[in-house]
Amino acid sequence: MVSNDSEDVSGPVIGLTTYLEQARTGVWDVPAAFLPKVYFDSVVQAGGVAVLLPPQPVTAGIAARVLDGLDGLILTGGKDVDPARYGQQPHEKTDEPRRDRDAWEAALITAAIERQLPFLGICRGAQLLNVTLGGTLQQHLPDLLGTTKYQRGGGEFSRIGVLVDSASAVGRLVETTDLTVEVYHHQAIDELGDGLRVTARSEDGVVQALELETVPFGLAVQWHPEQSPEDIRLFGGLVDAARGYHVARRGAARADA
Numbered sequence: 001m002v003s004n005d006s007e008d009v010s011g012p013v014i015g016l017t018t019y020l021e022q023a024r025t026g027v028w029d030v031p032a033a034f035l036p037k038v039y040f041d042s043v044v045q046a047g048g049v050a051v052l053l054p055p056q057p058v059t060a061g062i063a064a065r066v067l068d069g070l071d072g073l074i075l076t077g078g079k080d081v082d083p084a085r086y087g088q089q090p091h092e093k094t095d096e097p098r099r100d101r102d103a104w105e106a107a108l109i110t111a112a113i114e115r116q117l118p119f120l121g122i123c124r125g126a127q128l129l130n131v132t133l134g135g136t137l138q139q140h141l142p143d144l145l146g147t148t149k150y151q152r153g154g155g156e157f158s159r160i161g162v163l164v165d166s167a168s169a170v171g172r173l174v175e176t177t178d179l180t181v182e183v184y185h186h187q188a189i190d191e192l193g194d195g196l197r198v199t200a201r202s203e204d205g206v207v208q209a210l211e212l213e214t215v216p217f218g219l220a221v222q223w224h225p226e227q228s229p230e231d232i233r234l235f236g237g238l239v240d241a242a243r244g245y246h247v248a249r250r251g252a253a254r255a256d257a
Contacts, residue, residue: 012071012242014048016040017105017125019078020055020098038226039076039122046235048072048242053108055101063107064115071249072118072242075105075125077224080187083139086131091139093186106132113215118241120234121220123185126210129220133193133212141186145204150183157182157227162208168199169219170209173237181208181223188222217241 016039023032033054040050053066067073082097083090085106090097105125109132112119121129127137142148149158162179164171171177179200189207192198200209200221212218217238225234 011048012239012246013051013069014043014072014074014239014242015051015053015066015070015108016043016074017076017101017108018052018054019076020101035076036226038229039074042226042229042232042235043074043239045229046232046239048235048239053104055098055104057100058104058107060107060111063111066108067111067115067117070117071246072238073108073112073120074238075109075119075121075128075220077123077125077184079124080139081124081127081131081137083137086136088136088139091143093140102128113212113218116215116245118215118217118238118245119219120238121210122226123183123222123224126220126222127187127189129212130189130193130196130210133196135189135193135196136191138188138190141188141206145206148186150188150206151186155184157184157224159183160202160223162200162202162223164209165199168197168209169211169217169237170199170221170234173233175233181221181225182227183223185222216245 018033018035021034023034035052043050079098080095082099082102105128109129138144141150152158159180160183162181164177164179166177195212195214196210197213198207199211202208208222210220
C-alpha cells in the first residue's frame with residue numbers, strides 16, 4: 001500500500017514564467033514557449049520541482065486555478081514591460097511590447113500576493129512586480145547614468161557589486177552586505193510600487209532588490225542569480241518558503257475535511 005504521505009518526500013512545485021518566442025528546431029520554425037535551462041536547473045538543485053508557465057489568455061479565475069497547483073512562483077527575465085502599463089510612451093530603446101506576457105504575469109503575481117504564495121522576481125520579474133503594484137521604470141539607464149555597464153550587449157552578462165540591507169530577506173539569505181552579481185538590464189526601478197521596500201542597490205543608486213513585506217516571502221532582484229549555479233541561496237530561500245506553504249496548505253485542507 002502506498003502511504004498517503006508519500007508526497008512529503010517530494011519537493012515543492014515551483015512555477016516559472018516563460019518567454020513566447022519564434023523558435024527553430026529541425027524543420028520547424030514556430031512560436032514556442034522558451035526558458036533557458038539554467039532557471040529550472042537552479043530550482044531543481046535547490047530541491048524544488050520546476051513547472052513551466054507559458055504566456056496565454058488569462059483571467060483572475062485562470063490565474064487562481066494555475067496557482068492552486070503551485071507552492072511557489074518565479075517571474076523570470078525577458079523583454080521590457082510595456083510602458084503603457086505605467087503611463088509612459090516607449091523610449092526608442094524600449095523593446096516591442098509583449099502584452100500577452102505582461103497580462104499573464106501580472107495576473108499571476110496579483111493572485112500570488114492575494115494568497116501569500118511565495119514568489120521570486122528576476123530582472124524583468126522585479127520590474128513587473130514594481131509596475132503591477134503601481135510603480136514606474138526608468139526606461140534606459142544610459143540616459144541617466146551615461147554608461148552601458150549594466151547591459152553591454154551580445155548576451156554577455158556584466159558583474160557588478162551591490163550593497164545589501166542586512167535586515168532584509170535577501171540579506172539573511174546571502175549573509176553579506178557586499179555581493180557581486182551578474183546583470184543584463186538597460187532599465188531599472190524608478191518610483192516604487194505600493195508596499196515595496198528597496199533592499200539592495202548598486203553603488204550608483206540603481207535599485208537591485210525589492211521586497212514586499214506584507215507577504216511571508218516576496219522578493220525580487222534586478223540581477224540574474226540563475227547565472228551563478230554555484231550560489232543557489234535565493235532559490236533555496238524560495239524553495240524552503242514554498243515547502244512551508246505547501247505543508248500549511250495541506251494542513252488547512254485536512255482541517256476542513
